[in-house]
Amino acid sequence: MHQSIKIIIALLISAPLFANEIIIDKAAPPMYFTKAEFVNASTTRVPFKVIDQLIVVEVGILDQEGNFIIDTGSESLILNSAHFKPSRRYRDDGKQKSGVHNDIEGVKEKHLNLLSIQDMNLEKLSADVIDLSHIEKTKKIKLLGIIGYSVLKDFEIFIDMHLNQLTLTKVDKNGDKLSDKVYAETIHDSIDFKLKRHTIILDAYIGDKKVKFGLDTGAEYNQLNKNLSSEILDYFYPSKELKLTGASGKKKKVLAGKLYRVKLNDSIYFGPMKTVLTNLRKMNTAFGTKLDGILGYEFFAQKRTIINYRKERLYFIKSPIIKH
Known part of the structure; x- marks a missing residue:
């Protein structure tokens, strides 16, 4: 297919x-x-x-x-x-x-x-x-x-x-909500991020190695820089080759698989996430920063997430336990 x-x-x-x-x-x-x-x-x-x-x-x-x-x-x-x-x-x-x-x-x-x-x-x-x-x-x-x-x-x-x-x-200029009565759910965790122009940058870990990720709701799959050290890439398990279509409509082949052992800290961690291995050199050059990857849909599928750009902070709400 x-x-x-x-x-x-x-x-x-x-x-x-x-x-x-x-x-x-x-x-x-x-x-x-x-x-x-x-x-x-x-x-x-x-x-x-x-x-x-x-x-x-x-x-x-x-x-x-x-x-x-x-x-x-x-x-x-x-x-x-x-x-x-x-x-x-x-x-x-x-x-x-x-x-x-x-x-x-x-x-x-x-x-x-x-x-x-x-x-x-x-x-x-x-x-x-x-x-x-x-x-x-x-x-x-x-x-x-x-x-x-x-x-x-x-x-x-x-x-x-x-x-x-x-x-x-x-929100106001400080990022405070104009109304207190917004969420029925309870926030159970949060973490700071850095805003580089418009990009949310998160400090994270793959295994015990520190990495920097950009957070992007427009990324269908996570992206991992293929030039990372073998100690990090050991947690990427490739399964197939896919055609990736860039913003201009041009296609190129990438290796797709699952990325394991990703966490933001000791309390915020993720199950295996679908990920593609790609070259992020152009993006890193443009932003003057070094990102090791992009977290996209797979991140939000596992974490009910609140983004506050003004406070430069993410908040997380617990997902309900679904009984089968």
């Missing part, structure tokens, strides 16, 4: 882009979650689907409705140029961004005067306009775009793979 992994627009790197401002009628909010449940004035719950190990939400935006991928690895809000044509001429349409695997060409920028999530507004939000039609074909969905860090950073985000639900709650 043909296998194809799509790891979506992970860890995009910003470049200065220029575009004429597009004025949006404030009477019709340009963006909203079509199936959101509003908890209070600063909190909303959004159901999501998991499509090929990607978190997909339904969004209405600029008179269209369709799917958006939630991607902490993307710096910005991205609109699919297959569905959003520039209404004015862009002064610069030849800029590039870089993904983990390939350069992405043909990036334009669109300005949304107001992003409205019910009463949660973000003024003057920019959106990169990129052709994502190859992702639509692979996933067999209407993909309007990708929601990244520029939208998510102003919220505390609870990613609950047990209930297939996002909880977004507005």
